[in-house]
Amino acid sequence: MIQEKERFKQLFLTALNHTTGKQVEQATDQEAYVALSTVIAKYIQEKHQNSEKQVSSKQVYYFSMEFLIGGLLQTHLSYLALEETAENVLEELGFSLDNIKVCENDPGLGNGGLGRLAACFLDSFASLNLSGHGVGLRYRYGLFNQWIEDGRQFELPDQWLSEGYMWEYRKPSEALDVLFGGQVQSFVQNGKLHFQQVNAEIVRAVPYDIPIIGYQTNTVNTLRLWAAEPTSDQVLIKAKNESDGSDMLTYQRKLEELSDFLYPDDSTDDGKIVRLKQEYFLVSAGIQSILSNFEEKQLAWSDLPSLLCFHINDTHPAFLIPELMRILIDEKGLSWEEAWEITTQSVSYTNHTTLHEALETWPENWVKVFLPRIYMILVEINERFCQQMWQKYPGDFDRIAQLALIADGKIKMAHVAIVGSHAVNGVAKLHTEILKKKEMRLFYQAYPDRFMNKTNGISHRRWLMLANPSLTKLIKAAIGDEWLQSPKQLIKLLPLQTDPIFLEKLQQVKHDNKQLLANHVQKELGMILNTDAIFDVQVKRIHGYKRQLLNILHIIYLYREIKNNRMKSFSPRVFIFAGKAAPGYYFAKQIIHLIDTVANVVNQDYDVKDKLQIVFLENFSNQLAEKIIPAVDVSEQLSTATKEASGTGNMKMMMNGALTLGTMDGANIEIFDKVGAENIYPFGLSAKQVLHYQQSNEYVARDIYHTDDRIRYAVDQLVTVEDFVKDEQTFQDIYHALLTYNDEYFVLKDFDDYVKQQEKISSDYQERNVWNQKSLMNIAYSGQFSSDDTIASYASDIWELR
Numbered sequence: 001m002i003q004e005k006e007r008f009k010q011l012f013l014t015a016l017n018h019t020t021g022k023q024v025e026q027a028t029d030q031e032a033y034v035a036l037s038t039v040i041a042k043y044i045q046e047k048h049q050n051s052e053k054q055v056s057s058k059q060v061y062y063f064s065m066e067f068l069i070g071g072l073l074q075t076h077l078s079y080l081a082l083e084e085t086a087e088n089v090l091e092e093l094g095f096s097l098d099n100i101k102v103c104e105n106d107p108g109l110g111n112g113g114l115g116r117l118a119a120c121f122l123d124s125f126a127s128l129n130l131s132g133h134g135v136g137l138r139y140r141y142g143l144f145n146q147w148i149e150d151g152r153q154f155e156l157p158d159q160w161l162s163e164g165y166m167w168e169y170r171k172p173s174e175a176l177d178v179l180f181g182g183q184v185q186s187f188v189q190n191g192k193l194h195f196q197q198v199n200a201e202i203v204r205a206v207p208y209d210i211p212i213i214g215y216q217t218n219t220v221n222t223l224r225l226w227a228a229e230p231t232s233d234q235v236l237i238k239a240k241n242e243s244d245g246s247d248m249l250t251y252q253r254k255l256e257e258l259s260d261f262l263y264p265d266d267s268t269d270d271g272k273i274v275r276l277k278q279e280y281f282l283v284s285a286g287i288q289s290i291l292s293n294f295e296e297k298q299l300a301w302s303d304l305p306s307l308l309c310f311h312i313n314d315t316h317p318a319f320l321i322p323e324l325m326r327i328l329i330d331e332k333g334l335s336w337e338e339a340w341e342i343t344t345q346s347v348s349y350t351n352h353t354t355l356h357e358a359l360e361t362w363p364e365n366w367v368k369v370f371l372p373r374i375y376m377i378l379v380e381i382n383e384r385f386c387q388q389m390w391q392k393y394p395g396d397f398d399r400i401a402q403l404a405l406i407a408d409g410k411i412k413m414a415h416v417a418i419v420g421s422h423a424v425n426g427v428a429k430l431h432t433e434i435l436k437k438k439e440m441r442l443f444y445q446a447y448p449d450r451f452m453n454k455t456n457g458i459s460h461r462r463w464l465m466l467a468n469p470s471l472t473k474l475i476k477a478a479i480g481d482e483w484l485q486s487p488k489q490l491i492k493l494l495p496l497q498t499d500p501i502f503l504e505k506l507q508q509v510k511h512d513n514k515q516l517l518a519n520h521v522q523k524e525l526g527m528i529l530n531t532d533a534i535f536d537v538q539v540k541r542i543h544g545y546k547r548q549l550l551n552i553l554h555i556i557y558l559y560r561e562i563k564n565n566r567m568k569s570f571s572p573r574v575f576i577f578a579g580k581a582a583p584g585y586y587f588a589k590q591i592i593h594l595i596d597t598v599a600n601v602v603n604q605d606y607d608v609k610d611k612l613q614i615v616f617l618e619n620f621s622n623q624l625a626e627k628i629i630p631a632v633d634v635s636e637q638l639s640t641a642t643k644e645a646s647g648t649g650n651m652k653m654m655m656n657g658a659l660t661l662g663t664m665d666g667a668n669i670e671i672f673d674k675v676g677a678e679n680i681y682p683f684g685l686s687a688k689q690v691l692h693y694q695q696s697n698e699y700v701a702r703d704i705y706h707t708d709d710r711i712r713y714a715v716d717q718l719v720t721v722e723d724f725v726k727d728e729q730t731f732q733d734i735y736h737a738l739l740t741y742n743d744e745y746f747v748l749k750d751f752d753d754y755v756k757q758q759e760k761i762s763s764d765y766q767e768r769n770v771w772n773q774k775s776l777m778n779i780a781y782s783g784q785f786s787s788d789d790t791i792a793s794y795a796s797d798i799w800e801l802r
């Protein structure tokens with residue numbers, strides 16, 4: 001122990017001197033952060049060298065356009081069991097570990113759920129000793145930094161690389177080329193037809209590797225992020241052709257730009273060509289480097305599916321399918337049939353949405369121009385597939401037209417992904433059912449065995465052990481620490497529901513966490529929160545279907561009731577919101593503006609002080625989520641049934657003892673099934689009812705508006721200069737979305753049920769002992785939502801790892 005400490009200290013001092021040239025006394029926290037990370041990186045390297053010596057097993061490559069990995073300093077210290085040592089050494093040297101931790105940047109390389117899921121999966125791979133690696137893009141700027149002024153969202157570039165990134169290793173010796181555009185030439189050689197892409201634009205792909213370690217395991221996996229760079233040859237050719245050197249620089253920039261930005265999740269059409277190129281860049285670079293490693297082993301190509309799995313995180317990396325075909329056929333000389341067998345056996349696909357507007361398609365013309373050889377292969381896949389379907393369903397033109405991969409000038413990426421893989425999964429039970437019975441019904445009929453469910457999960461280590469140290473301590477004291485390795489062991493907490501002392505402590509932990517969040521809010525917004533109030537939280541991307549509007553309309557109504565002293569058994573509330581709106585998503589930006597407008601009135605009204613507070617926290621991120629989630633009493637999961645594929649914030653909050661107020665949608669349903677009706681607040685239309693109303697014309701939002709006085713008041717406030725708004729125009733589009741366009745998301749329809757459950761929450765919260773029991777039940781049953789479980793299930797049913 002003492003030896004360890006001395007070694008750590010020496011390494012730290014050396015690193016500090018190396019990176020800054022300074023003595024300890026002069027170093028800033030930022031410089032200490034750099035030195036500390038350098039030391040930790042050294043420990044990881046040592047582990048890595050051991051890990052690579054281990055027997056190689058089947059490798060999974062998880063391809064994703066997004067990885068929201070969050071801060072790694074804390075994770076590494078904890079997983080390497082170095083926290084205490086570091087804390088002591090730093091203290092001796094006059095630093096505080098807490099101050100150093102805040103120097104870390106949070107790379108925002110994702111939009112939301114899908115990107116965070118990928119990060120939780122990497123954590124589980126390494127912690128389960130499985131060889132699972134991430135393949136992604138190293139965007140120069142992550143998802144924008146959000147800044148709100150006068151209720152309006154401004155977007156600033158997320159400069160996560162400005163201070164350098166401590167956990168990556170640039171590997172220029174493993175760089176390779178990705179080709180765009182040009183023409184495809186064919187020629188016959190030895191009686192075989194060959195294809196070659198000529199006059200293409202070449203972009204150099206340079207990998208940056210981030211080692212991923214597990215909790216108390218020896219496994220070190222890799223997250224490989226690719227960056228686009230110009231090749232010097234290309235720039236030179238360009239320079240020779242142009243007289244003016246400035247063009248050369250512009251050209252260089254143009255090539256680099258490819259990996260500059262991450263696209264928001266509902267991006268409008270402009271600039272989308274870059275997104276198309278990004279998707280191909282990711283898979284081409286990723287698969288080329290994996291295959292070149294495979295070739296070094298000198299095995300037969302037919303062995304590939306027993307050694308490698310390529311998993312695609314939604315359709316965004318689906319060009320992997322034609323790219324793998326291209327390499328196997330054009331470069332390795334395999335026949336179509338051999339290549340197809342290898343491809344479909346090694347690729348699997350997760351679907352994350354059934355929203356029609358979110359299913360990815362690409363204009364045929366773009367693919368033809370920018371990926372000419374890939375286009376030819378897609379046409380061939382489509383033709384063979386349609387023929388096969390013709391055999392299966394002779395004469396059924398209509399069906400085959402609907403199944404086709406290419407139709408109406410568009411390439412349907414979900415169709416490509418399903419046809420080109422051996423397994424397709426949804427991310428929660430309901431979502432998978434909707435895929436099978438509705439959205440992908442015809443594919444399910446054609447390939448019933450291909451479809452399966454894998455309900456999402458979250459890393460209980462990041463979202464409980466690291467994010468909530470006081471709860472972790474309490475749980476450890478009660479049931480030991482086996483649950484850290486086997487999260488289902490959290491069920492051992494169940495008997496404690498009859499232990500009033502334990503429940504008292506649980507309440508105290510929640511209160512302490514609320515105080516920590518309140519301190520943060522005071523620092524950021526200068527607002528003092530009532531920590532005895534219910535912390536009622538909705539944090540996630542701002543979207544119509546997630547219905548932040550339902551929440552805020554309810555608050556508008558509550559305000560009136562409180563002002564008029566009409567609330568009977570009301571428990572004071574702090575409503576907390578956070579989330580980004582996609583820059584081009586006008587409606588979502590309006591919602592932020594509305595929340596801000598209502599907050600300004602409520603927070604300044606002395607009459608409701610201590611009863612009602614509203615907070616919108618800017619720039620939601622992993623780091624902010626880690627502050628908020630341990631402090632949540634009520635977890636708002638309000639999506640219109642059928643719309644949220646799974647949700648994962650619901651699981652994070654449950655695991656931290658929050659009670660869910662949610663629709664029967666996505667994984668809320670599975671949470672309901674686990675904790676039982678007593679320990680959750682479900683409300684609203686069921687999926688079946690939503691589908692019914694969508695198909696019939698029976699829902700008329702205006703009828704509800706006219707008959708329910710509470711709704712009429714809340715909706716009218718959007719366009720009436722009375723309690724909240726300053727003019728009639730600002731929020732008229734929200735008003736019209738509800739009344740003129742008949743409330744696509746059934747906000748008004750679900751309002752009454754929502755209010756009832758909110759009232760129930762208010763009165764239940766007053767029986768603190770009972771509430772604490774419910775909270776405990778949520779924690780105890782949350783182990784089933786650990787991503788360890790999810791990954792174990794992918795490993796056995798999809799990747800066949802063991």
Ligand code: 26Q
Pocket residue numbers: 111112113114115117263264265266267275352353358360427456644645646647648666
């Ligand atoms: C597509 C094309 C062009 C530009 C952007 C995109 C794009 C980018 C990101 C489309 C979608 C996304 C992100 C989707 C996402 O995060 N989905 C969420 O995935 C979670 C993990 O499975 C689920 O829990 C959520 O329900 C689902 O909404």
